[in-house]
Amino acid sequence: xxxxxxxxxxxxxxxxxxxxxxxxxxxxxxxxxxxxxxxxxxxxxxxxxxxxxxxxxxxxxxxxxxxxxxxxxxxxxxxxxxxxxxxxxxxxxxxxxxxxxxxxxxxxxxxxxxxxxxxxxxxxxxxxxxxxxxxxxxxxxxxxxxxxxxxxxxxxxxxxxxxxxxxxxxxxxxxxxxxxxxxxxxxxxxxxxxxxxxxxxxxxxxxxxxxxxxxxxxxxxxxxxxxxxxxxxxxxxxxxxxxxxxxxxxxxxxxxxxxxxxxxxxxxxxxxxxxxxxxxxxxxxxxxxxxxxxxxxxxxxxxxxxxxxxxxxxxxxxxxxxxxxxxxxxxxxxxxxxxxxxxxx
Numbered sequence: 001x002x003x004x005x006x007x008x009x010x011x012x013x014x015x016x017x018x019x020x021x022x023x024x025x026x027x028x029x030x031x032x033x034x035x036x037x038x039x040x041x042x043x044x045x046x047x048x049x050x051x052x053x054x055x056x057x058x059x060x061x062x063x064x065x066x067x068x069x070x071x072x073x074x075x076x077x078x079x080x081x082x083x084x085x086x087x088x089x090x091x092x093x094x095x096x097x098x099x100x101x102x103x104x105x106x107x108x109x110x111x112x113x114x115x116x117x118x119x120x121x122x123x124x125x126x127x128x129x130x131x132x133x134x135x136x137x138x139x140x141x142x143x144x145x146x147x148x149x150x151x152x153x154x155x156x157x158x159x160x161x162x163x164x165x166x167x168x169x170x171x172x173x174x175x176x177x178x179x180x181x182x183x184x185x186x187x188x189x190x191x192x193x194x195x196x197x198x199x200x201x202x203x204x205x206x207x208x209x210x211x212x213x214x215x216x217x218x219x220x221x222x223x224x225x226x227x228x229x230x231x232x233x234x235x236x237x238x239x240x241x242x243x244x245x246x247x248x249x250x251x252x253x254x255x256x257x258x259x260x261x262x263x264x265x266x267x268x269x270x271x272x273x274x275x276x277x278x279x280x281x282x283x284x285x286x287x288x289x290x291x292x293x294x295x296x297x298x299x300x301x302x303x304x305x306x307x308x309x310x311x312x313x314x315x316x317x318x319x320x321x322x323x324x325x326x327x328x329x330x331x332x333x334x335x336x337x338x339x340x341x342x343x344x345x
Contacts (some may be wrong), residue, residue, distance in 0.1 A: 055300045062293045062300075065213060069286050072212045072222040076283050079134045079224060080276060082124040087272045089117045090234050094265040097241065097258055107247040107254055114241035114261075118148040121234055125226045137206035137225035144205035144226040148242070152192075152235075155201045156243040159188045169245025176249060178256045185240070185260050193236045202235060203227050215289040220282050230275050233268030237261045 096110050125135045125145035132140035146152055157167055163184050166172035191197055203226045210223035240246075240261040246254045 055304050059297055059300050059304070061216065062297050065215060066290055066293055068212060069214055069290055072210075072214070073283060073286050075129055075132075075134060075210075076222060076279055076286075078127060078129050080279060080283075082127045082134060083272055083276050083279075086121060086124050086230075086234060087269055087276070089120050090237070090265050090269045090272065093117050093238065093241070094262060094269060097262050097265065100258055102251060104247040107249075107258075110258075111242050111246055114238045115148070118235070118238045118242055121145075121231075121238065122147045125231060135205055135224060135226040135231075137223065137227070138208045138210055139204065139206035140210070140223075142204055144203055145231075146202055146204075148239075152201050152239065153243060155192055155197070156189070156239055159192060160184070160244065163188050167245075168243060169248045171248070173245055173248040174250050176253050178250075178252045181249070181253045181256045182260075185257070189240070189244075190236070192239075193232045198227065198232060203231075214286050215293060218285070218289060220285050222282055222286070224275060224279060228271075228275060230268050230271035233264050233271060237265035237268055240264065 093110070093114055096113055100106055100110055122145050126143045127134045133142065133144055134140075136142060136144040160168045164172070164176060164180070192201060205226040207225060207227050209221045209225055211219050212222040213219050214222075240257050244257055246257050249257065
């Protein structure tokens with residue numbers, strides 16, 4: 001018969017090692033109760049942890065797109081506000097042109113109103129959301145539209161002078177016939193609002209608009225630019241009334257300018273309304289995309305919770321059992337520590 005010796009050191013430290021293990025497990029269970037999810041998801045789920053990681057990545061992507069959508073929606077809201085203001089200004093000038101009485105004094109009054117409308121058009125087309133210009137297209141870091149007195153006015157005066165031999169508003173303007181003015185408006189004057197003159201005189205915007213990813217599989221245009229047809233038409237209509245010195249023209253020639261301005265401003269107002277509708281479609285698309293992504297996030301969140309979640313009642317029972325085991329280990333450690341050979345001598 002052979003006896004096996006057990007050292008006092010091993011006897012004393014065995015319960016202590018158990019206590020460390022139990023304390024670590026207790027910490028994990030307390031964490032699970034506090035967070036509602038497994039302390040070590042990978043250990044609990046094994047290969048299934050990859051599914052959770054993928055779901056969390058999808059949730060993060062949707063959240064990122066939603067934040068981007070909020071920025072795009074804000075940009076579109078501000079753009080709509082500017083377009084509405086331009087539409088109202090054009091309607092006011094158009095109404096004044098339709099009701100314009102004869103005589104140079106009335107012509108001078110509407111010319112002043114049209115000049116103010118050009119400044120307002122410039123202000124709206126140079127609107128910014130604080131970070132970028134709304135009507136610059138992808139060239140959003142540069143003010144897209146020139147003020148009337150910063151280049152366009154000089155170009156109109158040059159075209160007029162080149163055509164007739166004298167500047168707008170001078171005495172010689174009374175000799176211009178309706179046919180001559182019609183030809184000028186349809187050719188030299190109209191060319192100032194077409195490319196390439198438009199890009200060198202009026203606008204520095206890009207024709208390419210901002211395209212945003214509004215959902216994982218959907219992209220739409222979320223901006224516009226100062227090169228669009230409505231902006232050209234509004235600028236042309238206002239400039240006809242403001243820049244050709246219509247108060248100095250013969251009554252018949254003046255009526256040609258006013259009639260042409262009515263047509264151009266009428267088209268510009270209608271096309272501005274159409275542009276607003278197009279941007280409104282983008283706004284609605286973003287809203288619907290956000291709704292779909294919100295639903296997808298809810299479903300993914302539930303799936304992740306099902307995989308990672310713990311049963312609070314079960315976790316509480318395990319905490320109680322571990323606490324009892326820990327108390328027993330402490331008690332046993334204390335009893336072993338008090339053991340002495342002297343007690344048996």
